[in-house]
Amino acid sequence: MSMHPKPESQVPEETARVARAAFPKGNDYLTMRDELEMIYTDSQFASLFSQRGQSAQSPWLLAMVTILQFAEGLSDRQAADAVRSRIDWKYLLGLALEDAGFDFSVLSEFRDRLIAGKMEQQLLDHRLIRFRERGLLKARGKQRTDSTHVQSAIRNLNRLELVGETMRHALNTLAVSSPVWLKAHVPSEWYERYGPRFEQSRLPQKEMERENLALQIGQDGRQLMLWAYETEAPEMIRKAPAVETLRCIWVQQYYIQDEAIFWVPSDNTPPAELAIQSPYDPEARFSIKRQTEWLGYKAHLTETCDEDQPHLITHVATTVSTVQDEQMTAAIHQVLEDKDLLPKEHLLDRGYVDTKVLIDSRERHGIEVIGPIKVDTTWQAQAGKGFDVSCFTIDWERQKVTCPKGRVSQVWTENSTDKAGNPRIYVRFAKSSCQNCSARADYTRSVEGPRTLSFKPKEQYELLQWARQREHTPEFKKLYAKRAGIEGTISQGTRSCGLRRSRYIGQTKTHLQHILIAIAINLARFVDWIHQVPRAATRTSAFAALAHA
Template sequence: MSLRPIPVPPVPEATARVARAVFRKGCLAMRVRDELGPLFCDEQFASAFPHRGGPALSPGQLAMVSVLQFAEGLTDRQAADAVRSRIDVKYCLGLELDDPGFNFSVLSEFRDRLIVHGLEEQVLDIMLERLSGLGLLRAGGRQRTDATHVLAAVRAVNRMEFVGETMRAALEALAATVPDWLADIAGQHPVWAKRYGARCDSYRMPKGDNAREEWARTVGEDGFALLEAAHAPTAPRWLREIPAVQVLRTAWVQQYHRDSEGVRWREGKDLPPGRIRILSPYDVQARYSVKRGAGWVGYKVHFSKVCEPDAPHVITNVATTDATVQDTEMTDQIHQSLQKRELLPAEHLVHCGYTSASLLVQARDDYHVNLLGPLRQGRFKVPAGASVRRSRLCMGSGLARHERNEAPVGRGDLQVASNHRSFDVPQVCHRLPDQVASLGQRGGTVAGGAAAAVPDPRRRRGVRHPFVAVLLVAASAVVGSAQSFAAIGQWAANAPQHALARLGRPRRRGTRRTGRAECRDNPPGHRHGLPRRPGRSDRSRSRRLGLAGHRRQGRSRLAARDHARRPYPCRDDGRWPDRQPAEGSRQDE
């Protein structure tokens, strides 16, 4: 079909009168036409059509219908019916009221034509260019990217169904292409008509493991026999170029062994990786993947859109890959696409699948984009020769023990132990206390900084630490992924001494380790300072403590009550004054 460009028609008077009478406040399709005008014209898609042939439908109108179809989540049949019956769609396309529309199959043919000629992003680019020209879209601001799965239009089958259906698809393609040649080959194998005449289904397969293995071996022998006949010197050479025959050959290499002992299944590690394994003879690019506990066969699509509160939430980039491509492989490609469109954000919000140590630095240095997202647990590579702070973190229960020193590293010197597994963390994680402390520093001291201007809402009685230090410690804990008050307190209780001193909190005095906790010489009855007694669990200890942290029975309760009446004052530097424990209190050794 050839393209004969026609100008975009204006909205007919009758269509406009009826549409405005029905939709007095307007609707999406009408606002698109009124605010953006005609978005697409036929000349923009001229490269996808030949110069000869019958006249084709207007690609500009088909592109606009595709946009409305995606916005409302319609199928091809529903979108074609909307063009015939809906007044607002006719208004947007500039059609007369009696326009008959088109068949729904035209939409899928139009999309296939765009993909074949590499114009799949043409519609999105035209829309983004128009929105940018109107000032509705600009670089900077904040965008977010996320991925979702796309199901392939194929049936999910097991391995036995797959090899049987692949063999049947090859026979169907050969029957339509060279029926006489296939009749001669099928005459040598009369059981093929019965075995592969109907669709392969697990209900029709033999029962029992031995019978199923024998059936799979028989299908493998039939497939190798058909491939040998197609590659024989007497067969036409173009037979082996038929896509179904090529899929059969690739699938048999992936699923079967063939040697002097015969044909047998590939098992376990002999199978190819999922990234190259074919799962359906009708869609050779579909792959199996699992994300957030959900598995699917198909593809993965990555959407980037604007999330500014004062700007329209417009999709700025779309990238489609097979299901096995990791999200980290797409971060740089997404930034390249946004840079090409001149729509790079200032802040890019992503989930942990798109982040890594190198990607955080690369986004900042190469694209001037602040990539925001949690770091996933895994192994990160450190550039050779980089000078970083070596640290050992133990994150099993929120404890963090740092052992810092400056040293050039080659690969993997930054180690983190998490649940008896080790992985590397980026250098930026160890500089968080320094960066947060800079908010409250002026001239090398904590006092007098920006955080010091925040008024202290606490009562003077019972104050133990400077308010600036409390703010900075809380900020560091939140940046370090603390999501609750308990996590902030745990982070502060187990942070290294040098980090606390950097943040302005005084060093803990008399610290000692028992098990996995750090115990201090706290006042009697202080719940968080009670050391662990040997041979007793936390659960048994918690039963003996009241809500205020003191014991329910005995002399310790009286001592805790005496301490509650006489709280310790806090010195100016935030340290506990030297004071002996209350008489009669029992401290664990």
């Protein structure tokens, strides 16, 4: 399809008259149009379309409709109906009253174009530039970040359902792309075995029968791959994503020994960050955070939190669910630097903060990270009894450590790393000095071995101790209290826009959804700022309010 950019247009006179009459006290979308005029322009999307062919629907209009549907939680069909029927939408979009809109399928095609052209991030960045031009956004202010879980648009599968559905997915895909080739190869019993959906209620209940079915599916999948990778097989079959997904899942769930296929024991399956949980969304991962279990992704939102300006979302990141928050801090800072929107103070919760983050943020970006440091997980610190590392005296020059009882360490090992690859120093005391110590039970749980310690290099260790002491001060608690506001943003995104539930398959499309939600929230907050709507306070139940009555 081709696109010929249209110049900025005014709201048709009749549309404006009816809209003003329908909303004599004003309307958010009317305010949005009056203040921001055309929020996007067709020329911004010119690279997504060819110069020839059938004329496409105005891309700036489609971009706005896509944002509005997330602002109101509408489906594509409902959004297309709103374009035809709602006067406030027509006013915002600059459409005539008799404009019949477009078919709802155009919205899906437009999203695909945005992703193919890698323009999803530009939608947010363009609005941030415009807000900055109005003085509503500035660098070196205060910002805060938090993450939330995002459930993928697929159902959870157990292992037997997983391999069965993977086989079905591959067969259904090939039945569409290469029906003649597939029918010439598959045996008749496959139609009965892989025709209906694999669901727990339809599967055998006895363990032996379930294992036999798993092995049968494994053998069938292996046979299908052998056919697909034959030299005379069409190349499109070998390169089919469903066949590649089949191969990856079979590598994780089966192994071959002496030409026989076996079910991988449950205690030897891949870790969560590698394990594919569904053939329909191979990127989604299973994760657990405290009491929450989910299959999907994580959304990381960063917003401004200066008192004299609207709180606008400046960055959105979408990751698989197994990515830890601390892995995202440096990446978020780099993106904000590229946008020239680095904060002076960045409020983060415990998951984002460690000593490396504190040092790198200050040295590389001049950012003061405000957030509690990760807790000491040693049993002594957790139990509140015994001597954790903070109870020892470290002589960095002599490379010696003195315990609370006055005994000095024997071995000091540098240039070591922990499981995550971070530098650590390991210290061991002499066995003889610990063996008969009266406080041995407070040092170690080892029956015979001496006390050992591990800690970060000097700069990080001293910063760690300072940070742990700082978070108990009244000044820190007052500064950190502003971080809680990001919870309200996540709540707004969840309740109004469906932030925690992906509408689409795959991380890229889920990220586009999060970008659109962020823009919708920013536009809503801009309108509230224009109308001088006070920010909502933390809700208090009627019963809790009685305590202060």
